[in-house]
Amino acid sequence: VIDIGSGKGYLSSFLSMQYNLKVYGIDSSNTNTDGAHERNRKLKKHWRAYQSRGRANLKSQRLEKANDRPVESEIKCKAINEKPLNNGSGLQSRDQVTIQDSVPASGFTEMATSETSKHTEVDLVAQTQSHESKLSEEVLNILNVLPADAVEAFSSSQCNCGELCEEEKAQRKMASLKAKASKSSESNLYFPLTSCITAETELSDIITDLEDCMMVGLHTCGDLAANTLRIFTAKPEIKAVCSVGCCYHLLSEQFENQEDCPEEAWGFPMCQYLKDKGWCCGRNARMSACLALERVAVGQMLPTESLFYRAVLQVIIEEIYGVTKSDRHVGKTFSKSSSFIDYVRKSLKKLELDDSKLPDSCIMDYYEKYKHRMNELEAFNMLKVVLAPCIEVLILLDRLCYLKEQDNIAWSGLVKLFDPVKSPRCYAVIALKKQPC
Structure with a gap:
C-alpha cells in the first residue's frame, strides 16, 4: 500500500499493524516523516494493549446493543428460537435469517444476530475470540459491495463473482485467513518517506522495490488528490486507488488566472467534459465547498x-x-x-x-x-453552507468522470466512508484497474 500525503502516519501505521500490510507513507515534509517514525516506534510498543482494549470495548458495545434491541426484533427472535433445531438444515436456515436481518442501511455497520439475549451473549463471546477472522470477513464484505464484474470481468477466470458457489467462497475465505495467520517476515512493515508528489512523479525512483500495489490518500490536500488519480491511471503496477480529498480552496484551476500558472496538470477540471466547457469555480466557491452543512x-x-x-x-x-x-x-x-x-x-x-x-x-x-x-x-x-455540497460534488464528480474516461479502469465510484458530522470530507473516489487476461 502506498499512502500519499501520509502526514505523521496515522493511516499508514494502522494499516500496517492492524492488517499486516507493507505500507509506504510518502509526505513532502521532513518534519512529518520524522514524526511518523517516532510515532510508529511508540505505537509498536503498546499495540497489543490497544488491541486487547479494543476487543473488550467492542464486546461491551455489542452486548449493550443486543440488550437495547427493539420489541419487533425480540418477537422475530422468539419465532426463530421456537422452531425445532434438530438437524443441520434448521441451523442453516436460522443463520440465513440472521444474515438477512442484519444487512446495514448504510455503510459497513456491525452485524447483530437474531438470537435471544442468552444466545446473543454466547455468539458475541465467540466472535471476539476470533478477531483476526472478523477482519478478513470485513474485507470480503467490502468486496461484496462492489459490482459483480468490478474485478472478475477482466481477470483470467471466467467465473462470475456474483455466482460463486459456497464451496469456492469458503476456499477464498480460508486462503485469506491463512495468509493473515502466516505473518511473514515482510508483514507489519511501515516505511515513512519524504518526497513531493506531482503528476509527473516516478514512484519507482522513491520506492526501489515497487511491485503490484494500491494507492490510498486520507484527506489529501488540494492538487494532491487530483495528482494521486493521475499517477494511478498512468502506472500499471498500481491496481487500485482510494482517495479522500480535502482543502478544495487550494486547488489550481485551469481557467482561473491562466497567465499566472503555465502548468498543465491542473487540480480542476480533470475530466475532458468540463475542460471543453471551460468550467471555472473560482476561489470563493471552492472556499464554500469546504464548509460542513451536516455539522450546521x-x-x-x-x-x-x-x-x-x-x-x-x-x-x-x-x-x-x-x-x-x-x-x-x-x-x-x-x-x-x-x-x-x-x-x-x-x-x-x-x-x-x-x-x-x-x-x-x-x-x-x-x-x-x-x-x-x-x-x-x-x-x-x-x-454558502447550503450551496457547499453542490460545489463539492461538482469537484468530486469531475474526478470520477476523469476515471470513467480512462480505458484501463474496470470500475470506479464515489463511496461515503465516514460520518460527515465527524469528518465533513467523507467521500472517497475508489477505482480498480482492469486485470490482464
Missing part, C-alpha cells in the same frame, strides 16, 4: 463573530492601506484576541502592515459602522 444541521453553528471581525478587517485593510490582495494569512487570531481592537492590531502585524497609523477610535468606528449588518453576514454565510 446538528447545531454546530458557524462562528459568526469571528467571520464578522474578519469581514470588517478586510474593509479596513482596503480603505486605510489600499491593499486588495495578499498572500499572507490572518490565521486563528480571533481565538487569541481579547477585543476587536486587539484582533485588528494582531492581524495587521501578521500582514506586516503598520498599525501605528490607525488609532483605537478609528478601529471602533469601523466596528460600530458595520455592527448592524452582522445578521446580513450570517445569512450570507448560511447560504
Whole structure:
C-alpha cells in the first residue's frame, strides 16, 4: 500500500499493524516523516494493549446493543428460537435469517444476530475470540459491495463473482485467513518517506522495490488528490486507488488566472467534459465547498463573530492601506484576541502592515459602522453552507468522470466512508484497474 500525503502516519501505521500490510507513507515534509517514525516506534510498543482494549470495548458495545434491541426484533427472535433445531438444515436456515436481518442501511455497520439475549451473549463471546477472522470477513464484505464484474470481468477466470458457489467462497475465505495467520517476515512493515508528489512523479525512483500495489490518500490536500488519480491511471503496477480529498480552496484551476500558472496538470477540471466547457469555480466557491452543512444541521453553528471581525478587517485593510490582495494569512487570531481592537492590531502585524497609523477610535468606528449588518453576514454565510455540497460534488464528480474516461479502469465510484458530522470530507473516489487476461 502506498499512502500519499501520509502526514505523521496515522493511516499508514494502522494499516500496517492492524492488517499486516507493507505500507509506504510518502509526505513532502521532513518534519512529518520524522514524526511518523517516532510515532510508529511508540505505537509498536503498546499495540497489543490497544488491541486487547479494543476487543473488550467492542464486546461491551455489542452486548449493550443486543440488550437495547427493539420489541419487533425480540418477537422475530422468539419465532426463530421456537422452531425445532434438530438437524443441520434448521441451523442453516436460522443463520440465513440472521444474515438477512442484519444487512446495514448504510455503510459497513456491525452485524447483530437474531438470537435471544442468552444466545446473543454466547455468539458475541465467540466472535471476539476470533478477531483476526472478523477482519478478513470485513474485507470480503467490502468486496461484496462492489459490482459483480468490478474485478472478475477482466481477470483470467471466467467465473462470475456474483455466482460463486459456497464451496469456492469458503476456499477464498480460508486462503485469506491463512495468509493473515502466516505473518511473514515482510508483514507489519511501515516505511515513512519524504518526497513531493506531482503528476509527473516516478514512484519507482522513491520506492526501489515497487511491485503490484494500491494507492490510498486520507484527506489529501488540494492538487494532491487530483495528482494521486493521475499517477494511478498512468502506472500499471498500481491496481487500485482510494482517495479522500480535502482543502478544495487550494486547488489550481485551469481557467482561473491562466497567465499566472503555465502548468498543465491542473487540480480542476480533470475530466475532458468540463475542460471543453471551460468550467471555472473560482476561489470563493471552492472556499464554500469546504464548509460542513451536516455539522450546521446538528447545531454546530458557524462562528459568526469571528467571520464578522474578519469581514470588517478586510474593509479596513482596503480603505486605510489600499491593499486588495495578499498572500499572507490572518490565521486563528480571533481565538487569541481579547477585543476587536486587539484582533485588528494582531492581524495587521501578521500582514506586516503598520498599525501605528490607525488609532483605537478609528478601529471602533469601523466596528460600530458595520455592527448592524452582522445578521446580513450570517445569512450570507448560511447560504454558502447550503450551496457547499453542490460545489463539492461538482469537484468530486469531475474526478470520477476523469476515471470513467480512462480505458484501463474496470470500475470506479464515489463511496461515503465516514460520518460527515465527524469528518465533513467523507467521500472517497475508489477505482480498480482492469486485470490482464
